[in-house]
Amino acid sequence: MYRYDEFDAQIVKERVAQFRGQVERRLSGELLEDEFKPLRLQNGVYLQLHAYMLRVAIPYGQLSARQMRMLARIAREYDRNYGHFTTRQNIQFNWVALKDIPDVLALLAEVEMHAIQTSGNCIRNTTSDHYAGAARDEIMDPRPWCEIIRQWSTFHPEFAFLPRKFKIAVTGAAHDRAAIRVHDIGLHMRERDGVRGFEVHVGGGQGRTPHIAALVNDFVPEDRLLDYLEAIMRVYNLHGRRDNKYKARIKILVNELGEEEFTRQVEAEFAAQRSHEKIDLPQAEIDRIHAYFAPPELATKPETSDVFEAAKASDKVFARWARTNLHPHVTPGYTSVTVSLKPIGGLAGDATDAQMEIIANLAETYGQDDIRVSHAQNIILAHVALDDLPALHAELDAAGLATPNESLITDLIVCPGLDYCNLANARSIPVGQAVQKVFADPDYQEDIGRLHINISGCINACGHHHVGHIGILGVDRKGEEFYQITFGGRADEKAAIGDIAGPGLKSEDVPGALKRVVDRYRELRSGKDELFIDTLGRLGHDPFKEALYAAD
Amino acid sequence: MPLIKNGAEIDDIWAYVDGEAELSEGGCFTVPLGRFLAEASTLAERNTQVGVRLSPDDDAALLEPYLQQIQLIEITFPKYTDGRGFSQAQLLRRRFGYEGELRAVGHVLRDQLFYMNRSGIYAYETSRAALSEVLEALKEYSEVYQPAAGGRVPVFRKRHGN
Numbered sequence: 142m143y144r145y146d147e148f149d150a151q152i153v154k155e156r157v158a159q160f161r162g163q164v165e166r167r168l169s170g171e172l173l174e175d176e177f178k179p180l181r182l183q184n185g186v187y188l189q190l191h192a193y194m195l196r197v198a199i200p201y202g203q204l205s206a207r208q209m210r211m212l213a214r215i216a217r218e219y220d221r222n223y224g225h226f227t228t229r230q231n232i233q234f235n236w237v238a239l240k241d242i243p244d245v246l247a248l249l250a251e252v253e254m255h256a257i258q259t260s261g262n263c264i265r266n267t268t269s270d271h272y273a274g275a276a277r278d279e280i281m282d283p284r285p286w287c288e289i290i291r292q293w294s295t296f297h298p299e300f301a302f303l304p305r306k307f308k309i310a311v312t313g314a315a316h317d318r319a320a321i322r323v324h325d326i327g328l329h330m331r332e333r334d335g336v337r338g339f340e341v342h343v344g345g346g347q348g349r350t351p352h353i354a355a356l357v358n359d360f361v362p363e364d365r366l367l368d369y370l371e372a373i374m375r376v377y378n379l380h381g382r383r384d385n386k387y388k389a390r391i392k393i394l395v396n397e398l399g400e401e402e403f404t405r406q407v408e409a410e411f412a413a414q415r416s417h418e419k420i421d422l423p424q425a426e427i428d429r430i431h432a433y434f435a436p437p438e439l440a441t442k443p444e445t446s447d448v449f450e451a452a453k454a455s456d457k458v459f460a461r462w463a464r465t466n467l468h469p470h471v472t473p474g475y476t477s478v479t480v481s482l483k484p485i486g487g488l489a490g491d492a493t494d495a496q497m498e499i500i501a502n503l504a505e506t507y508g509q510d511d512i513r514v515s516h517a518q519n520i521i522l523a524h525v526a527l528d529d530l531p532a533l534h535a536e537l538d539a540a541g542l543a544t545p546n547e548s549l550i551t552d553l554i555v556c557p558g559l560d561y562c563n564l565a566n567a568r569s570i571p572v573g574q575a576v577q578k579v580f581a582d583p584d585y586q587e588d589i590g591r592l593h594i595n596i597s598g599c600i601n602a603c604g605h606h607h608v609g610h611i612g613i614l615g616v617d618r619k620g621e622e623f624y625q626i627t628f629g630g631r632a633d634e635k636a637a638i639g640d641i642a643g644p645g646l647k648s649e650d651v652p653g654a655l656k657r658v659v660d661r662y663r664e665l666r667s668g669k670d671e672l673f674i675d676t677l678g679r680l681g682h683d684p685f686k687e688a689l690y691a692a693d
Numbered sequence: 694m695p696l697i698k699n700g701a702e703i704d705d706i707w708a709y710v711d712g713e714a715e716l717s718e719g720g721c722f723t724v725p726l727g728r729f730l731a732e733a734s735t736l737a738e739r740n741t742q743v744g745v746r747l748s749p750d751d752d753a754a755l756l757e758p759y760l761q762q763i764q765l766i767e768i769t770f771p772k773y774t775d776g777r778g779f780s781q782a783q784l785l786r787r788r789f790g791y792e793g794e795l796r797a798v799g800h801v802l803r804d805q806l807f808y809m810n811r812s813g814i815y816a817y818e819t820s821r822a823a824l825s826e827v828l829e830a831l832k833e834y835s836e837v838y839q840p841a842a843g844g845r846v847p848v849f850r851k852r853h854g855n
Contacts, residue, residue: 146852148836148848148851148852149848151835151836152834152836152838155833155834155835158833159833159834163804176773176802179773179774179804180804262774262776292838292839292848292849293838293839295838296807296808296834296837296838297838297839297841298779298783298807298808298809298811298812298839298841298843299776299779299780299783299808299812299841300776300779301776301779301808302773302774302775302776302779302805303776375780375783378776378777378779378780379777379780379781383749383774383775383777413788414788415787415788417787418787418788420839420840422849423849423850423853425852425853426849426852426853429852429853
């Protein structure tokens with residue numbers, strides 16, 4: 142993974158000093174809350190319902206064991222012994238005191254981490270495929286370019302006060318696991334005539350007006366990528382709407398101008414760049430950054446493992462977990478392991494300090510010191526030998542981290558909702574827990590197969606409800622919480638926004654209604670290998686709407 | 694309002710004239726972009742200095758033919774959240790090669806100064822930051838990751854010895 146050199150370390154150190162000064166000026170009253178707001182917001186500090194929240198950047202979701210241990214320490218010493226991993230591959234601490242935040246940032250800087258631009262109307266953490274550099278279906282590793290984008294976008298003087306927040310995602314595999322088509326910019330790595338480059342999608346997003354991104358350029362060669370991004374950002378910075386915060390995202394600009402006109406403006410700006418304006422990243426720098434992401438040196442092993450096969454044959458619990466929580470690795474004899482943060486009835490994405498310590502230890506022992514955070518709010522150990530899986534599973538299980546549900550119906554994406562968030566209209570967490578309980582039986586879950594349920598507690602869609610195969614949106618109607626159900630959303634290369642099924646349901650009715658929908662799917666599917674989303678595509682939504690509203 | 698330019702507090706000899714009010718003899722004035730474009734030839738005949746004040750929705754490219762005759766361009770930041778002025782400054786400096794004064798006016802806060810400086814804005818009209826604070830703000834970062842109008846060498850070049 143990437144390591145800071147003296148320049149990176151200096152910039153992060155200076156950020157800590159700068160923010161310490163800003164906090165001092167706020168605490169002394171020199172800065173008004175209104176003036177402090179954009180400063181704290183560029184540094185991941187939100188004022189939430191109960192306290193300040195600190196969001197720490199995990200660039201493209203990758204962590205070392207040392208970094209994970211520092212997150213555990215912060216959870217222990219400055220929070221209430223836990224942290225919350227987010228859908229943008231970051232981590233949030235919900236109970237940090239404002240006066241302590243500079244000290245927390247100083248600790249993060251010790252392990253090459255920061256909270257720069259994790260909030261505010263600027264370019265946020267660049268996200269990516271959580272199996273990057275490990276997946277068998279990967280064409281190119283997106284992480285080096287994520288790191289290049291991280292550096293380019295850090296304290297970019299032109300794009301620090303955009304109309305609205307800005308999110309970039311990059312993937313390098315055939316199957317899109319980074320949801321690039323619902324990002325402000327989504328980059329899909331391509332190769333053409335031996336040249337590496339990017340397919341550029343712009344204007345995707347969720348929130349109150351969801352959009353699938355427009356394909357703006359089908360191939361930008363890698364040595365022009367940053368110039369192309371600058372052209373997009375400049376068009377957006379100058380012309381994005383600033384009169385209404387709900388119409389300020391780039392998706393609205395793309396939509397109001399039309400894809401063709403937006404593309405024309407970007408191409409015109411790109412073409413107008415004079416030679417001295419071009420970023421002209423030296424090839425030596427591109428190579429330097431790529432070198433940090435060389436694959437780990439893994440001992441040669443056969444494709445199958447006798448230890449693994451024997452454990453599967455003798456231990457049903459292990460065998461189930463091995464069926465659900467592993468992902469094919471590019472190297473024979475290895476796999477990527479999902480450490481589920483979705484125990485039944487738990488808090489999606491939360492990990493205690495003790496669990497973080499355990500994950501750090503396991504990553505060192507079995508996982509090449511390489512930890513990932515997925516946008517589905519789980520942890521991944523990217524490179525694990527099949528031989529080590531029984532031992533790893535036993536340790537995860539003892540720590541409550543071996544729930545066998547990766548991409549199954551209980552692997553819900555859930556926003557913090559009204560329990561924590563001051564934007565929310567409705568609670569998300571208890572609804573998610575109630576849904577999980579209905580589907581808790583592991584045989585039942587496995588029979589249902591891959592099915593993504595995503596829950597948001599308000600229209601801002603932090604829980605990605607628009608792109609859940611089944612989406613749940615909490616709304617407030619005259620002081621009572623209701624939940625709108627959507628069908629047919631997806632976040633992958635066939636990205637689509639779900640359609641609202643009909644009137645909202647009361648919270649207590651949601652689990653039963655979803656069970657009827659799922660059981661209808663099990664009756665109607667053409668076979669066990671037809672996923673819910675595919676049955677829905679084949680038959681349309683009507684049978685499922687009917688099941689949703691069928692009276693008990 | 695106090696004016697800080699190139700790291701020192703100086704007297705401001707310029708005045709902004711809103712609307713169509715007559716420009717008195719001998720003074721240094723800035724006018725809105727629309728008026729400047731409409732009166733460019735008459736303004737050029739005045740034997741004193743002429744400047745322009747850009748508002749955020751002005752197209753800075755319209756000034757390109759006149760940049761040789763302009764001594765001051767004021768860039769308006771009506772509130773700190775409006776970042777269009779940063780793009781205007783980059784365009785004027787880097788694309789059109791403007792070498793005269795760029796001045797930030799409006800709601801200019803200490804914590805934007807570093808970005809303004811990097812955008813080629815070296816003069817700040819502000820009542821919200823004393824000179825010592827301005828000088829401190831401009832030094833907050835000793836390294837930068839990307840090229841910009843301010844001319845600092847980004848770390849991706851320093852890493853490779855140029």
